Amino acid sequence: MSRRYFGTDGVRGVVGEDLTPELVEEIGKAATLWAGGGRVLVGRDTRSSGPELEAAVARGIASAGGAAVLGGVLPTPAVALLAERLGVVVSASHNPPEYNGVKLFLEGGKLVDEEEEEIEGLLDATGSGGGGTEPVADAADRYLEHVLGHFGSDLGGLRVGVDCANGAYADIAPRAFAQLGAEVHAIGVEPDGSNINVGCGATDLSSLQRLVTSASLDLGVAFDGDGDRMLAVDERGEPVDGDQITAVLALHLGVDLVAVTVMTNLGFHRLMAEHSVEVVTTPVGDRYLLEALKREDGLLGGEQSGHIVWLRDHVTGDGLAAALLLCGAIRGRAPSEAVAVMERLPQVLRNVRVSARELPQAVADEVDRVNAELGDRGRVLVRPSGTEPIFRVLVEAENAGDAEKLCASIAALVQAELG
Numbered sequence: 001m002s003r004r005y006f007g008t009d010g011v012r013g014v015v016g017e018d019l020t021p022e023l024v025e026e027i028g029k030a031a032t033l034w035a036g037g038g039r040v041l042v043g044r045d046t047r048s049s050g051p052e053l054e055a056a057v058a059r060g061i062a063s064a065g066g067a068a069v070l071g072g073v074l075p076t077p078a079v080a081l082l083a084e085r086l087g088v089v090v091s092a093s094h095n096p097p098e099y100n101g102v103k104l105f106l107e108g109g110k111l112v113d114e115e116e117e118e119i120e121g122l123l124d125a126t127g128s129g130g131g132g133t134e135p136v137a138d139a140a141d142r143y144l145e146h147v148l149g150h151f152g153s154d155l156g157g158l159r160v161g162v163d164c165a166n167g168a169y170a171d172i173a174p175r176a177f178a179q180l181g182a183e184v185h186a187i188g189v190e191p192d193g194s195n196i197n198v199g200c201g202a203t204d205l206s207s208l209q210r211l212v213t214s215a216s217l218d219l220g221v222a223f224d225g226d227g228d229r230m231l232a233v234d235e236r237g238e239p240v241d242g243d244q245i246t247a248v249l250a251l252h253l254g255v256d257l258v259a260v261t262v263m264t265n266l267g268f269h270r271l272m273a274e275h276s277v278e279v280v281t282t283p284v285g286d287r288y289l290l291e292a293l294k295r296e297d298g299l300l301g302g303e304q305s306g307h308i309v310w311l312r313d314h315v316t317g318d319g320l321a322a323a324l325l326l327c328g329a330i331r332g333r334a335p336s337e338a339v340a341v342m343e344r345l346p347q348v349l350r351n352v353r354v355s356a357r358e359l360p361q362a363v364a365d366e367v368d369r370v371n372a373e374l375g376d377r378g379r380v381l382v383r384p385s386g387t388e389p390i391f392r393v394l395v396e397a398e399n400a401g402d403a404e405k406l407c408a409s410i411a412a413l414v415q416a417e418l419g
Contacts, residue, residue, distance in 0.1 A: 008386020028060025165201025
């Protein structure tokens with residue numbers, strides 16, 4: 001049975017269109033039945049639709065005999081870390097404010113496809129009733145205490161810009177850096193329900209870049225709306241992506257294996273080969289990184305988009321933990337110097353809005369032909385987004401002009417076939 005509602009990272013859609021309170025309530029009920037009831041921690045980000053959908057998922061949990069433990073606004077990794085068994089996050093992560101969604105965690109881990117299929121099979125089941133709701137006031141503080149205790153270091157003297165995307169880290173992340181001694185310049189800390197991920201955060205580094213350069217800061221870090229992604233800006237205002245962050249951490253932490261996705265730059269693979277670090281490549285999505293790390297008994301994984309996973313003293317990817325680890329890894333060096341260890345191949349990415357999700361044979365054949373021609377000097381990757389009606393066209397080549405030209409050609413073919 002194929003999944004109807006679950007995608008790359010939970011259930012997600014435009015509120016009132018693809019995602020309704022009724023569906024969210026059914027998901028809460030089905031997930032609770034599947035997990036066997038009990039206390040279910042519920043967190044959400046700062047979207048205006050959050051309180052209504054939080055109430056809906058709580059009704060579903062209660063209808064299945066569970067106790068919905070309402071943590072209010074919490075980063076996604078906080079729910080994964082603190083949930084006793086089942087955790088639910090009402091969030092659409094990095095997507096625009098009109099989106100929302102539901103993410104599920106079982107004992108800290110994201111669900112595999114088969115588990116999500118089982119939950120979808122319970123959407124029409126009847127709950128036993130008898131459950132309820134209860135608020136919890138200290139979840140954010142308990143989460144912060146854990147992250148500071150396990151990932152923090154002395155940041156005295158560091159002048160850091162922190163962009164919280166007007167999301168779930170708006171209060172927590174600036175406090176974390178300040179408690180570790182850093183001089184904090186925070187933006188994206190005034191959520192109003194409609195400004196999450198808008199012109200800020202990990203999906204748009206421009207505001208952070210301006211802050212870092214105008215205030216002559218040492219480093220900038222940016223989170224997405226629910227806090228499971230983190231990107232950075234060096235002291236010159238240049239972006240530092242997840243591949244570069246993962247490379248710095250891999251060398252600093254001394255791992256012998258790292259998990260990455262198919263989007264990872266070829267320069268990363270070359271650097272890891274030089275240092276005899278095994279690289280496991282997965283489909284896009286931090287859930288697949290987590291599955292690979294569990295299977296291979298690894299600790300570190302990363303996505304170019306900013307999902308950074310370090311499983312020593314944690315259960316999932318965590319933007320704040322990753323930012324603190326990065327600060328520790330580059331201590332005493334300029335960020336630009338630290339990330340220069342990895343030479344990035346020119347990489348061009350285009351998003352093509354489409355009306356269908358099946359890759360036409362003509363596109364597949366052209367991708368195969370170009371990849372054979374490029375050999376180990378580059379590559380072409382075409383894949384559907386797991387959360388939006390678009391295809392992503394990625395091209396890497398040793399020459400930036402060649403990458404741009406090839407990407408334009410493949411994107412035009414995708415548009416012609418599917419647009």
